[in-house]
Amino acid sequence: MKRLLSILLCFVSLSVFANEPAVEASKGEGFNPGEMILEHIGDSHEWHLATLGEGEHATHVSVPLPIIAYQPTKGLSMFSGGQLAHGHSHNGLKLEEDKLVAEDGSKVYDFSITKNTASLLFSAALMLIVFTAVARGYKKNHGRAPSGLQSFFEPVIIFIRDEIARKNIGPKYERYMPYLLTAFFFIWFNNLLGLMPGAANLSGNIAVTLVLAVMTLVITLASSNKNYWAHIFATPGVPKPLLPIMIVVEFLGIFTKPFSLMIRLFANITAGHIVVLSFISLVFIFKSWAVAPVTLAFGLFINILELLVAILQAFIFTLLTAMYIGGAVEEHHDADHQIGGGDGADQAHAPLHAH
Amino acid sequence: MPAFLNPELGLIFWQLVIFLLVLFLLGKFAWRPILLSLKEREDTIDNALRMADQAKIEMQQLKAGNEKLLADARHERDRMMQEATVMANQHRDAEKARATEEANRIIAQAREAIQQEKNAALAEVKNTAAKLSVDIAERILRRELAEPAAQTQLVDSYLKDVKLN
Numbered sequence: 171m172k173r174l175l176s177i178l179l180c181f182v183s184l185s186v187f188a189n190e191p192a193v194e195a196s197k198g199e200g201f202n203p204g205e206m207i208l209e210h211i212g213d214s215h216e217w218h219l220a221t222l223g224e225g226e227h228a229t230h231v232s233v234p235l236p237i238i239a240y241q242p243t244k245g246l247s248m249f250s251g252g253q254l255a256h257g258h259s260h261n262g263l264k265l266e267e268d269k270l271v272a273e274d275g276s277k278v279y280d281f282s283i284t285k286n287t288a289s290l291l292f293s294a295a296l297m298l299i300v301f302t303a304v305a306r307g308y309k310k311n312h313g314r315a316p317s318g319l320q321s322f323f324e325p326v327i328i329f330i331r332d333e334i335a336r337k338n339i340g341p342k343y344e345r346y347m348p349y350l351l352t353a354f355f356f357i358w359f360n361n362l363l364g365l366m367p368g369a370a371n372l373s374g375n376i377a378v379t380l381v382l383a384v385m386t387l388v389i390t391l392a393s394s395n396k397n398y399w400a401h402i403f404a405t406p407g408v409p410k411p412l413l414p415i416m417i418v419v420e421f422l423g424i425f426t427k428p429f430s431l432m433i434r435l436f437a438n439i440t441a442g443h444i445v446v447l448s449f450i451s452l453v454f455i456f457k458s459w460a461v462a463p464v465t466l467a468f469g470l471f472i473n474i475l476e477l478l479v480a481i482l483q484a485f486i487f488t489l490l491t492a493m494y495i496g497g498a499v500e501e502h503h504d505a506d507h508q509i510g511g512g513d514g515a516d517q518a519h520a521p522l523h524a525h
Numbered sequence: 526m527p528a529f530l531n532p533e534l535g536l537i538f539w540q541l542v543i544f545l546l547v548l549f550l551l552g553k554f555a556w557r558p559i560l561l562s563l564k565e566r567e568d569t570i571d572n573a574l575r576m577a578d579q580a581k582i583e584m585q586q587l588k589a590g591n592e593k594l595l596a597d598a599r600h601e602r603d604r605m606m607q608e609a610t611v612m613a614n615q616h617r618d619a620e621k622a623r624a625t626e627e628a629n630r631i632i633a634q635a636r637e638a639i640q641q642e643k644n645a646a647l648a649e650v651k652n653t654a655a656k657l658s659v660d661i662a663e664r665i666l667r668r669e670l671a672e673p674a675a676q677t678q679l680v681d682s683y684l685k686d687v688k689l690n
Contacts, residue, residue: 281534284535290536298551298555301551301555302555305554349548351556352552381537
């Protein structure tokens with residue numbers, strides 16, 4: 171995992187890098203934008219809402235979250251995160267720089283409801299409420315025009331079905347619709363929720379994008395047919411001597427595709443948050459009202475851009491997932507026709523990759 | 526390495542569990558009914574459009590049928606008119622011929638009647654003449670005329686009478 175992540179670092183955009191030294195540099199007094207930004211985009215065992223006052227007298231207003239830990243020696247333990255506030259320890263566990271560790275140094279598996287997990291639960295509940303309401307709309311307006319929430323989501327659902335699934339997967343698209351729709355709306359909802367003040371950066375968390383990418387990989391492999399493997403181990407149109415190289419390249423391709431999904435979503439959303447937070451930090455760095463218009467203008471611009479990025483990234487993730495599945499289920503093999511679906515798909519693919 | 530690049534086991538676990546749960550629940554209670562309804566509605570619209578098309582074609586066929594019927598009727602009418610004209614002409618000709626024939630017959634009859642009347646008249650004249658001759662002869666014989674001249678004169682006067690008749 172460590173090695174994997176060091177490769178990963180190379181993919182992360184420069185803005186992420188630029189903030190790194192700042193964290194290491196100073197943990198001293200005053201405002202540290204790097205620390206603040208990393209705290210915002212990272213996970214936490216408490217939901218921090220505000221800090222009142224400064225320095226020694228600062229009061230942190232935060233919601234404690236449940237701690238769930240599994241220790242091979244002690245078993246499962248569950249208690250409120252409030253018990254661990256201000257460096258207190260409970261049940262032999264304490265928080266060190268927001269990391270759950272055992273006092274005796276033994277291994278701890280942390281399954282706590284962190285800020286991100288709480289946000290995940292909230293978004294899951296929200297999705298269930300919204301889409302069962304949409305489904306109810308279809309029952310209520312049976313045989314009639316859609317209304318309300320239903321008419322808002324219907325074009326999006328139809329777009330995913332017709333433009334993403336049907337075009338890229340082909341006739342067998344129907345069984346992949348639940349995953350594509352859930353992934354799309356999960357990413358979109360969480361991207362938007364992440365833009366709310368005080369919210370968690372869930373879709374910009376690498377664990378979340380890792381799970382989504384692995385699911386895409388598993389679905390792709392589970393639905394792959396012999397054409398897919400023939401393409402990997404005996405790429406058509408490649409001279410025999412080159413095959414060993416091609417096999418390695420194609421085989422790695424199986425994993426780099428979902429890997430790129432993971433990094434793209436993670437980096438885009440996290441970078442967006444970093445940029446917005448950086449503009450906000452300017453106020454505190456310059457300690458002047460004069461900088462407010464600039465901060466406000468740029469912050470607003472980036473925030474609106476992020477609204478676009480929110481749906482764009484959801485779209486890209488879903489589209490690429492559909493393409494990978496399409497490549498795996500494709501029946502007859504044709505080099506020009508490889509990525510699922512004809513003229514539009516490949517052209518649409520190219521500029522999106524650049525993002 | 527910054528903490529945010531390190532996938533936390535806890536979040537991986539929760540993300541997996543919750544996402545799969547959401548996927549299952551939404552798949553069962555949202556996506557399935559939604560996609561089915563969408564498909565059903567599209568099928569309904571498709572059917573309606575196809576039926577409208579069919580109705581249009583049927584209408585055209587009906588219209589074409591009507592026009593054909595109309596044309597047939599017109600044609601029939603023309604034919605009947607023509608037939609009627611022909612028949613009327615024939616009838617008229619026949620009537621004319623019959624009338625001519627009748628007229629001729631009447632004329633012939635008239636002629637015959639005239640001839641008969643004439644013959645009768647002539648016969649009458651002959652009879653009358655014979656009677657007159659007999660009368661005259663009688664009277665001549667009765668008067669016993671002395672002189673021949675006076676006899677002749679008397680015969681002549683009688684004859685004159687006859688002619689005037």
